[in-house]
Amino acid sequence: MEIKKIGVIGTGNIGACQATLIVGNGIACSVIAHSEAGAERCRETVRRNFETFIEHGLATERNRDAAMELLTISHSYDALAGADLVFEAAAEDLNVKHAIYAAIEAVVDADTPIASTTSSIPVDDLCAGMQHPERMLVAHPFQPVHIQPLVELVGGSCTAQSALERTYELLIALDRKVVRLKKSVPGFVVNRLAQAMFRESLYMIEQGVADAADIDLAVRYAVGMRYASIGLLEYFDDVGFDLEKAIAQTVYPDLCAVDSVQQIVQDGIAAGNTGRRAGLGLYDWSKKDDADYLRRKTAPFLNDIHWKLPE
Template sequence: MERIAVYGAGTIGSCQATLIIGNGLPCTVIGHSERGLERCRKSIEQNWDDLIAEGLATEGNKQAAMALVTITNDPAALQEHTFVFEAVAEGTEEKRAVYETIEQNAAPNVVIASCTSSIDAEILAGLVSHPERLLIAHPFQPVHMLPLVEVVRHEKTAEDTVTRTLALLETLHRQVVVLNRSVPGFLVNRFAQALFRESIYLIEQGVTTAADIDRAVKYAVGMRYASIGLLEYFDAVGYELESAIAKNVYPDLCGTRELQQLVLDGLATGKTGQAAGQGLYDWSQKDADDFRRRKQSPYFAGVKEWAMPDVK
C-alpha cells in the first residue's frame, strides 16, 4: 500500500486529505504557515461536519478519520512516503521548489501527482529530477466528493507510474480518464470554457439572463448527461440530424479568442464573483450554506462507498 501525502494545505489539499482519511488511509499534509495549517484542519473538520449533517458519517467516523491525518509545515514528515499529491499555487517556480523538497525527503520511488488544472504535463516534467515518476492527477471541487480525476501523461511518464496512480485512485473510488498528452484545459475545463464563452456571449447579446442559462443547464443539459454520455447522445440523435443542427448553429456560435467585455468590466469594477459578493449574481441574496450543500449534493451517494474508519 502506498504511503500518501498531500503537499499543499489549501482548499484542494484539505479536500484531498478528507477523501484519503475518509477511506481509512493515513495522510500527511504539508503546508507552509501556521495559519494555513489551522485553516486546513478546520476545512477538513467542516467537510466531516457536512457529511454528518447529511447522515453520511458519524462523529465516530470523524474522530477516527482525524486521527489518521498529520498536518505539518515540516517536509521531513514526507520520509518514506511513496505517493504525493501536489496541490500548491499554479506557478512553475513554486512547483519546482516543492518538487525538489519532495524528492529530497520522500521515498526514492515516490510518485508525484500534480493537481494542476492549467500547466502542461511536459512543462512539469521539466521541473523534476525523475520525470518518469511524475504525472497530473487533476481532481474537481469539491475534491473529496466529485468522483472524476483527469490523469495526464507526458512523453517520459513510466507505465508503472500510471499503474500505481490508477490503483490508488481506484482504491479511493475515483472515476478516471487518461489523457496521453496535455492539451490546454485537459477535458473538463476545456468543455467548461466553451460553455462559459457561449453563455457570456448570449448575455452580452441580450438573448437571455444568467439565471435562465443556469436553469437550462440544470434541467436539460446537466440532467441528460448525468445519465448518458455526451457522445452516446450524439450517436443516439444520429449524424444526419446533428449535421443539420450544426449547419444552422455553428455559424452563430461565439468564436472570440479574447476575454469578453462583460468579464473585463467585472474585473475593472471589482465585481468578480462570489468572493467579491457580486458577479453575474448578487451573492448577498444567496444563502452560502445552501449553496455549499447544493455544490455537494449530487455526490452524496458516492460517499457511501468510502471505507470509513470508526472509533473502536
C-alpha cells in the same frame, strides 16, 4: 492493492480536502505544512468536513475520530518517507513547485509518483530539473475535492506509463472516477468543455438571446439532467450522425467564435462587479439565498460517496 500512506503538500482548501479523502478511506496521510497557521487550518478543515458528513448521516463520530488519527501534519518532508504517492497542491508557481519536488525526491522512493493538482501548468514544465522526471504527472481534481469524484490524469513526454498506471490504481482505491488523457492540452477535458459553454452563454447574453437566469434554467433542467445520467457523446450517438449533421449545419455558423475574453467580463472587472464574492456579476447576489446556493452546490456529490471509512 495495499496502500500504506499518501503524502500531501499544501494546507489550503485543495490539500486539506485531499487529506480528508485519504483518511476518510482509511489510509494514513502525511500533510506537509509550511506554517503553524496552515497546519491548524488544515486540521480544522478536515475535521469540519467530517462534521458535515455526520450531519448528513454519511459518517459517525467514531469514523471521524478514527480518520483524524490517520492524519499527520508535519513541517518536515521526512514525514513523506514510505509514501505510495505524493500529491502536490501548492501555489501555481513553477519555482515554488520545483523546490517542493526536490524536497520530495530527497525522501521518497525513486518510483513513487508525484502528482500535481495543477489546472494550468504542463507536465513537461513541472518535471524540468527533477532527478526522476518519469514519476511526474498531473492528477487534477475538482472542488470540493473530497466529494466531487472526478480526477483528470495527465502525463507528459517525461512520464513513465508505470507511474500513470500506479496513480490510476491509487485513485480508483480512493473512490475516484478517472479521466485518462492521451495527451496534455490547455484546460485538459473538463475546463475546455466548461469554457466552451461559458463562452456561448456569455455570447447569448450579449446578443440579447436570453438572460443569465434563463440560460441557467436551461442548463439545470435539460443539459445538466440529461448528461448526468448519460454521456454527452452517448447522446450524440443516440441521436445519430445524420441528424446531428443537419443541426450542426444550421447552428455552427451562428455560434460564438471569439478568441478573446468577452466585453461583458471586461466591463464587470473594470466596475468591480466580479461575481458572487463582490455581490454583483451576472446576478445580483444580494437578492439570492446564499445558503441555498451553497447547499445546491454540494448536495449532488454527497449522494455519491462510497468511502471505506475507518473505524
